[in-house]
Amino acid sequence: MFYFNCDYMEGCHPNILKRLQEENLVQYVGYSEDEICASARNRIKKACGRDDLDVHFIVGGTQTNLISIAYALRPYEAVISASAGHIATHETGAIEATGHKVITVDGKDSKITPEDISRIMEEYNNSTTIDHIVKPKMVYTSLPTEYGAIYSKKELIAIYETCRKYDIYLYIDGARLGYALGCSENDLTLSDITEYSDYFYIGGTKCGALIGEALVIKNPELKPNFRALIKQRGAMLAKGKVLGIQFDELFKDDLYVKINTHAVEQANDIRDTFAKKGIEVVGNSPTNQIFVNLSDADNAKLSEKVGYSVWGPADNGLTTYRFVTSWATSDEAVEELKAAINSL
Amino acid sequence: MFYFNCDYMEGCHPNILKRLQEENLVQYVGYSEDEICASARNRIKKACGRDDLDVHFIVGGTQTNLISIAYALRPYEAVISASAGHIATHETGAIEATGHKVITVDGKDSKITPEDISRIMEEYNNSTTIDHIVKPKMVYTSLPTEYGAIYSKKELIAIYETCRKYDIYLYIDGARLGYALGCSENDLTLSDITEYSDYFYIGGTKCGALIGEALVIKNPELKPNFRALIKQRGAMLAKGKVLGIQFDELFKDDLYVKINTHAVEQANDIRDTFAKKGIEVVGNSPTNQIFVNLSDADNAKLSEKVGYSVWGPADNGLTTYRFVTSWATSDEAVEELKAAINSL
Amino acid sequence: MFYFNCDYMEGCHPNILKRLQEENLVQYVGYSEDEICASARNRIKKACGRDDLDVHFIVGGTQTNLISIAYALRPYEAVISASAGHIATHETGAIEATGHKVITVDGKDSKITPEDISRIMEEYNNSTTIDHIVKPKMVYTSLPTEYGAIYSKKELIAIYETCRKYDIYLYIDGARLGYALGCSENDLTLSDITEYSDYFYIGGTKCGALIGEALVIKNPELKPNFRALIKQRGAMLAKGKVLGIQFDELFKDDLYVKINTHAVEQANDIRDTFAKKGIEVVGNSPTNQIFVNLSDADNAKLSEKVGYSVWGPADNGLTTYRFVTSWATSDEAVEELKAAINSL
Amino acid sequence: MFYFNCDYMEGCHPNILKRLQEENLVQYVGYSEDEICASARNRIKKACGRDDLDVHFIVGGTQTNLISIAYALRPYEAVISASAGHIATHETGAIEATGHKVITVDGKDSKITPEDISRIMEEYNNSTTIDHIVKPKMVYTSLPTEYGAIYSKKELIAIYETCRKYDIYLYIDGARLGYALGCSENDLTLSDITEYSDYFYIGGTKCGALIGEALVIKNPELKPNFRALIKQRGAMLAKGKVLGIQFDELFKDDLYVKINTHAVEQANDIRDTFAKKGIEVVGNSPTNQIFVNLSDADNAKLSEKVGYSVWGPADNGLTTYRFVTSWATSDEAVEELKAAINSL
Numbered sequence A, B, C, D: 001m002f003y004f005n006c007d008y009m010e011g012c013h014p015n016i017l018k019r020l021q022e023e024n025l026v027q028y029v030g031y032s033e034d035e036i037c038a039s040a041r042n043r044i045k046k047a048c049g050r051d052d053l054d055v056h057f058i059v060g061g062t063q064t065n066l067i068s069i070a071y072a073l074r075p076y077e078a079v080i081s082a083s084a085g086h087i088a089t090h091e092t093g094a095i096e097a098t099g100h101k102v103i104t105v106d107g108k109d110s111k112i113t114p115e116d117i118s119r120i121m122e123e124y125n126n127s128t129t130i131d132h133i134v135k136p137k138m139v140y141t142s143l144p145t146e147y148g149a150i151y152s153k154k155e156l157i158a159i160y161e162t163c164r165k166y167d168i169y170l171y172i173d174g175a176r177l178g179y180a181l182g183c184s185e186n187d188l189t190l191s192d193i194t195e196y197s198d199y200f201y202i203g204g205t206k207c208g209a210l211i212g213e214a215l216v217i218k219n220p221e222l223k224p225n226f227r228a229l230i231k232q233r234g235a236m237l238a239k240g241k242v243l244g245i246q247f248d249e250l251f252k253d254d255l256y257v258k259i260n261t262h263a264v265e266q267a268n269d270i271r272d273t274f275a276k277k278g279i280e281v282v283g284n285s286p287t288n289q290i291f292v293n294l295s296d297a298d299n300a301k302l303s304e305k306v307g308y309s310v311w312g313p314a315d316n317g318l319t320t321y322r323f324v325t326s327w328a329t330s331d332e333a334v335e336e337l338k339a340a341i342n343s344l
Helices: A014-023 A035-048 A061-072 A114-125 A153-166 A177-181 A190-195 A226-232 A241-250 A255-276 A296-302 A331-342 B014-023 B035-048 B061-072 B114-125 B153-165 B177-181 B190-195 B226-232 B241-250 B255-276 B296-302 B331-342 C014-023 C035-048 C061-072 C114-125 C153-166 C177-181 C190-195 C226-232 C241-250 C255-276 C296-302 C331-342 D014-023 D035-048 D061-072 D114-125 D153-166 D177-181 D190-195 D226-232 D241-250 D255-276 D296-302 D331-342
Strands: A054-058 A077-082 A102-105 A135-142 A169-174 A199-203 A213-217 A289-294 A309-313 A319-324 B054-058 B077-082 B102-105 B135-142 B169-174 B199-203 B213-217 B289-294 B309-313 B319-324 C054-058 C077-082 C102-105 C135-142 C169-174 C199-203 C213-217 C289-294 C309-313 C319-324 D054-058 D077-082 D102-105 D135-142 D169-173 D199-203 D213-217 D289-294 D309-313 D319-324
Touching: A014 A241, A014 B014, A035 A054, A035 A190, A035 A213, A035 A241, A054 A061, A054 A226, A054 A241, A061 A135, A061 A169, A061 A199, A061 A213, A061 A226, A077 A114, A102 A114, A114 A135, A114 A153, A135 A153, A153 A169, A153 A190, A177 A199, A177 A255, A190 A199, A241 A255, A255 A289, A255 A319, A255 A331, A289 A296, A296 A319, A296 A331, B014 B241, B035 B054, B035 B190, B035 B213, B035 B241, B054 B061, B054 B226, B054 B241, B061 B135, B061 B169, B061 B199, B061 B213, B061 B226, B077 B114, B102 B114, B114 B135, B114 B153, B135 B153, B153 B169, B153 B190, B177 B199, B177 B255, B190 B199, B241 B255, B255 B289, B255 B319, B255 B331, B289 B296, B296 B319, B296 B331, C014 C241, C014 D014, C035 C054, C035 C190, C035 C213, C035 C241, C054 C061, C054 C226, C054 C241, C061 C135, C061 C169, C061 C199, C061 C213, C061 C226, C077 C114, C102 C114, C114 C135, C114 C153, C135 C153, C153 C169, C153 C190, C177 C199, C177 C255, C190 C199, C241 C255, C255 C289, C255 C319, C255 C331, C289 C296, C296 C319, C296 C331, D014 D241, D035 D054, D035 D190, D035 D213, D035 D241, D054 D061, D054 D226, D054 D241, D061 D135, D061 D169, D061 D199, D061 D213, D061 D226, D077 D114, D102 D114, D114 D135, D114 D153, D135 D153, D153 D169, D153 D190, D177 D199, D177 D255, D190 D199, D241 D255, D255 D289, D255 D319, D255 D331, D289 D296, D296 D319, D296 D331
Parallel strands: A077 A102, A077 A135, A135 A169, A169 A199, B077 B102, B077 B135, B135 B169, B169 B199, C077 C102, C077 C135, C135 C169, C169 C199, D077 D102, D077 D135, D135 D169, D169 D199
Antiparallel strands: A054 A213, A199 A213, A289 A319, A309 A319, B054 B213, B199 B213, B289 B319, B309 B319, C054 C213, C199 C213, C289 C319, C309 C319, D054 D213, D199 D213, D289 D319, D309 D319
């Protein structure tokens, strides 16, 4: 049986495994100070269109989020997030554990708007008890969001300009960034994302790597001694070359975008199949996550043939389910899912 | 040129790479709840001689230490460590960052004695300002220690009984545990270590794995919701099977002890070569770390031929250097080092 | 001009000042281990109807909240609060700064219901990603709430039983507890509050004291080494007798309830005056806080004669304002306010 | 019986009590934004010889220390202290609880030298594993120190210049500052201390106030939003005028220095009496703390007549005891102690 539960059920792209094999007994210095990491950093900088970037390789997404946020904030400062944002819901209070409040805004499709940011900043700036409330100092958002939505270039610029206006940071969680870049509706390049944020991370784990995320820091205020915080939070891999290999391979010959584009095409195919079958595709996800409302009867039939996740209750006695493709999803698996849908 | 700088310069044992290859496209659930992790847990429990153990796979050593210690302590409690202990010196204040003081004792060879523990506990218990000082609630030690020393079974029992007497936890950092188990002077088994500690970890990264440490928890007080803290600190790997594979392979057919025993034998060979050459081997390390005092002249010659690390100044104008073997050290490398020593 | 902005604009009840004068040069040991604190503890235990209570004197409310909550929670645990709860809004993220998330529920009048608690606990207990979300482990509420509302005995019992059912703590912030006890609609005694909570604090600062709150701990799990945390967070007053004096005086001859009852009667008088004048009294506060909706014109007139605070925008172009009486409010001040209202 | 155990056994200077009485029913805004605090700030700025200072009133010393240090440090930074420094020994790990390591140096008389600082900074700057160790970013010292010692102007300038050289902050804990200023060997003025530190606090609690310390911040980097951190840590007194009154009175007509000078003169008198009697006065304290070595027999006799504290074991079977005078010590008490000494 094929599973569409999430995008981290398989291992990694074969090129990475091959490289791990080749480099296995070659000796390198530790802690990502090796030549492979240096090469991977250069590839990423080139892809981002600037050379004045700090690139750090960190094992996982929660780590990358908590380190990035804890680094940027003073003790009395807070981060703004959509209420469905990963840091607000699925990281066991990781941000609060670093001492900082997550200020949430309800956001359609888990997106944040310039209006959300302005409202919060004006409330803070106009507060008559300003010392008694946390100071919002950064915006966290995901691209794609937890609901698979993306930002247009125009939207991102508007958010970034709002952040500049209020002198707050913009941080983008790109756990699934490859699927945004590989989406036909997307008009953002890595250069744009670099230009219109203070820092962001390029997701590896869910986008082709075995492990690892690549944090890209543009804002010079966020650079000094960053590695010390990575080490302190236990996120500096001794065998740093393992992380370097992931990104050195993924950013060779545009592999990162290619493999994730394919996954989005598969998702589109599945979405179309659901729609043609008259099954409601919900939300606003043009990326690798598909949300559909199924009746209990349909779910009973479908779940016998393929794996997927329950997302939550919907109207009219239906339930929302999530199907996810990944760089590793085979065409065979997609065909099997489509057949199962069509036989409902 | 061969390097003896540390034991994390290579990748992993070939069996692990092979297994990663085999399992690469097989779908597993995430977060170490998969069958491979289950199998690895069972192998470790068997090796430890008990079934009532919680085994968690965590990416790296600093993470394992900080999570284990933060889990066990109340906000006003502290951990006792040798002053050269890894948590006291080389983790960028990771323990303090979780809110807890590290109480240090000078320890020969970075070892802790029952007397050290008793002295600290009696001072605390007899304090006239007990609310004004931190409460020591656990002992941290490494096996082997940062200086390569080991504990005898008798020593470990004495430490554990002292901890029991004062109702404090004993936690053992086994980053290099394989090299202790593989050392001819060692009389401790994994069962003993399980029996005479509250929890400890079996080092993977430095002992044959690509990444990962296996935390073994015996004390039931330290078990509930432990995974929540792993997740919160960003140490729960999405592709948990990657960690499971490391330990499922290393604990198959006693591989873990075998490969590390070989490394210790190589280290002994190197130690003998130094000694025969009249070069002082210092400290009390019977494991994979070799500490020697070299003159500047000898160092100049030797460092042209092999890589190793400076450890610190010694008497008589000499300097202490560290040479480290690992499960990955080839006999060819050892021969080259020996030849270089002999040609001094 | 008289001010009704808040209940901490004056000093303390004259008995306290008198006692401070009498004891000024008498030598006592520090850190609340003196005889006056002992006497005050005894008076409070008696008022609470039990002898097996730990009573701690802490300088202020935010401190008391953060220490009480940080003491009770493990690193991955969280506290449930009304979204208007003081810890959620007006303590500059003090709880998050101790590492813990505040889970908020919208609560009418800033009250929490058994249904709120059950819903959150069932969601947690039924979560399929339980390690990825914080564990709710306590309920925080205020009595009276931030909007002046109180709980009936029946309501409090229902909340406490819900907490027992789910094995979570109930903590009550009694910053203005005197005004609840002094309210004619109240049917709770200090004994009841002790019985139907795990711990709570009796507010001094806003209820007659110069400084200080008295934390009353019933649940034995929450007692060991509590003073160590008080000291660590900088809340253990060197001249502890100063705090002891506050409560030794306030709990002599029922002074605490007497003076705060008078303040509530004054508030009732003011509420009646507003109502009779046709000005809408909003919310559900039977205690010392009065919330009314005023037009800009009325506000312009009234604010020339007495001081009070803006609370927020209301419907129909009106604005909500808050008037607060205290144990220190003179009848002369009330008369002046009433005259000002009547002349609108 | 008179007690010489510590300098916080009495209340406050009568002028403060008188002012508390006068202002008791006068209404002021809260949180130290009132006119009395403003006046007290001005007096302190004048005493410090500069107008560009931020002055904050905080309830106690541990709070002031933890807030000041937590404000200044980034998550990976640490503070240097003498090993007997208050933050290193008697604050229940308050600094570690804010996430920061305290790096200790053995210091004669609990003093820190430029050499101590340089050694630590050079070690850090020259470290080959700089990301793996905490970054020292500030120096904490007390004036007088925990052993009653003071710094000369020349010494303080040398320390401050060393801090400037390495770009680290200098923070001075002035819990007993009045006794340094009142000491005949002292050549430092408040202006000097302001000039040669980044921030420091003027102790109130031990020097004449009922409660409260006055933090003086000169370095502009340490000023923005400081009040937010005070509030977050529960150290912002609602009835802020209470703190303002302490310092408005103490800094009127030089009262602060006058009353503490008298206490030091009394201490000198006691020291002379011990010395003349042939009892060894130990350490190097010219301030209000007196350390002497007594035999068990002498202690048995003396302790029947006056109170004082044991400090620790000394050589030759003797024990070190501490005697402390304060602004509140009466001449009658001194005479009684002297008589008791002379009758040994």
